Amino acid sequence: MASKTLPENVVKSVVATSAGYFVVAAATVSTTRFDGGVAFLWVATALLIARLATLRRSAWPAHLLSCGMAGAAVTALFGFGVEAAVPLAIINLCEAVIAATLLRHIRIPERPLESMRWLGGFVLTTGIVAPVVSGVGGASIAAIAINADFGTSFARWFAGHSLGALTFTPVFMLFFRDDVRARIRSTTRKRAAETAILLLLVLGTSVAVFDQDSMPLLFLPLLPVIFAAFRGGRLTAALSVVLLTVVGCTLTMRGSGPVSLMHGTIGDHMQFLQFYLAATVLTVLPISADLARRSNLIRKLRDSEARYRMLADNSTDIILNLDVDGRVRFVSPSITQLSGFEPSDLVGRNATLLVVPEDRASAARSHMMTLRGGGAMVSFEYRALTASGVERWFETHSRAVRDDAGVVEGVVSVLRDISDRKVMETQLFHAALTDPLTQLPNRRAFELELDRLVEHVDPQRSFGCVAMFDFDHFKQVNDNHGHEAGDRARRRRRKPYRGRRVRRPPSTRFA
Structure with a gap:
């Protein structure tokens, strides 16, 4: 009937698990019950915990039922007798369910014995919590069935089940995992x-x-x-x-x-x-x-x-590793193409020595910001010297590197040559402040320069001068001779007069 309702692989797993549970339980009960009390060592629950921990929950009922029947048979044949068979079987099943459920509930993603985090959760759930809970029931059954001392039975139950679970569960879990079996075969x-x-x-x-x-x-x-x-x-x-x-x-x-x-x-x-x-x-x-x-x-x-x-x-960019003091730990081979330096020439040197003196203070502040930034990206631009002594512009994106304790132990940076971009930015900035016809500073340049002068004016000086020049009747030039002639007139540069004093034109105003 089971073969018709359960997949074939589940049926094989149920049969193998229940058979193994019966053999292990019979061996421990028949060999470790020296005074007729509870067994000094219990391994069967370890087998069931490992099997449940590696199965989907939908397959749990069939495995629990078959192992419960096997455990009841062992208790009836080798243990406390038929009267205690079912209660002890239920208690043992509950212990396995508690341990497997807790292992799943705390969501330990690592495989068995692969981290201290896994081991800590495993010891807590299968070695302490589950045996304590089942020990109360097991000692109670022993006190009722054979009039055994509750404290002694509880101590033996807890020690035997805890030792069996801690010792054998990892082995069973490793063998139940497909990747371990494949690793063994390979x-x-x-x-x-x-x-x-x-x-x-x-x-x-x-x-x-x-x-x-x-x-x-x-x-x-x-x-x-x-x-x-x-x-x-x-x-x-x-x-x-x-x-x-x-x-x-x-x-x-x-x-x-x-x-x-x-x-x-x-x-x-x-x-x-x-x-x-x-x-x-x-x-x-x-x-x-x-x-x-x-x-x-x-x-x-x-x-x-x-x-x-x-x-x-x-990479065409430069990858750089610095320690907290700014010394170079590693630099990628692309440094040779971009700056002419060999990587071996830079390892151990302080990176700020490559920066032009005018930008070293800014680069040092950016390095400190990176160290204190908590892993945030810090970007800055600066000028650096190549091996031939030529200044080039670089852009750096840096991030702090932390160890397992969260202590900053260095900086990793990506450097990019932006000299061409800086030339383009300079050209665009000049174009934005220059009249395209006369190549003279435009109104925006005048306002910026005026703001600069006003901001830096000496309060002790009480004079200044702003001059403005205007062409009178310039519209007539455009109307009579065309706009091209007007443009030529605006571009024309008057030679300075070296003779007699020239009378100031009426249209020239000073303020």
Whole structure:
């Protein structure tokens, strides 16, 4: 019936998940219930959390139903009996739903063990919140079913479920993700051989430590586990922790290992082993997450640098990196074409030394504005000297560069030669202030000059002069001889008279 209502891939996933849930639950219940109470280690919920976290919500009901039936069967066959089978199954399902829902609700976008942010959310949800909530129900069922002490049952439930979730959930999540499976299939032989050697080293060290009871060597397995995390990546780190947990629990339950040197029952030994394994997990997984984060950053940085180099090497603009003091860190090869300098000649020099002395103060102020601008773009224009000593105009767009803590560590700039534009602007400005016929300053130029003189007039001086000249009867020239003749008359320059004094024309007025 299920095959008719569910897609084939969902049916396969339900069957595989429920089968794995039954096997893992039966193994932990039958081997870690030493005094008839709750199990000291619980891995089945880790499997279900990982499966739910990698599925769409529409597929959750089928997986929960099948795993609930498997969990009830395990409790009835190996646990508290038929009466407690359904309640414990529901509590275990609720724990998995709570953990998976919280993982989705906090919206952690990273993949398993790829950042400290992911690890922090994962530990909080699956290692603390969900086991605490389910532990209340599980301890209550144990108190009712077998008259067990509530506090002891709650402590064992929380420790076993938390340790199982923290240790095994990342491994299951990695295997359930398609990209990890594809990466495993594409792994080279050399990489696979190195991973196998690392895991064998962890396995051999763990067996050697826990198969003897004469020396307290619990610190020894940490060395190959951490080494495997550094060399093998997040999957190898997770598998190393699993190997250590399986070997440690199996041999400790047989009465061997450094933990057996303690006085107490096998339950006391397993409880101490839980704390040891929890400390190991919380030591190795953060290392793995931080290494994965750094690896991703290095890969992104490598890709970004490749794109940056491509743009810098082929751009006609100059790309410049400065430190906070204005010294050149990097300059693109286009500097040679535009200014004649070689990039190696400028690295380490202060960029303001290339600016003409008149514009250095303005360039320094713009650099400080960039450093204090909070990442905002700052643009300014200035004159700089080329290698041959020629002045050219440049336009710079700068932005501050910050580190992870938000501290400004430099400036990145794009420089563009605008000398041709400046020549054009000068020509346009001159044309705007010049009469096209006579090439004399026009009325706008006169007003600007007059405003300048008035603004800078010496208050101690009480005199000044403005002269205006006019042509009398100029309209008759245009009417009698044409506008072209009038233009020639306006363009004509009278030679200065060098003889007797010329009487001032009546039409000339002074004010």
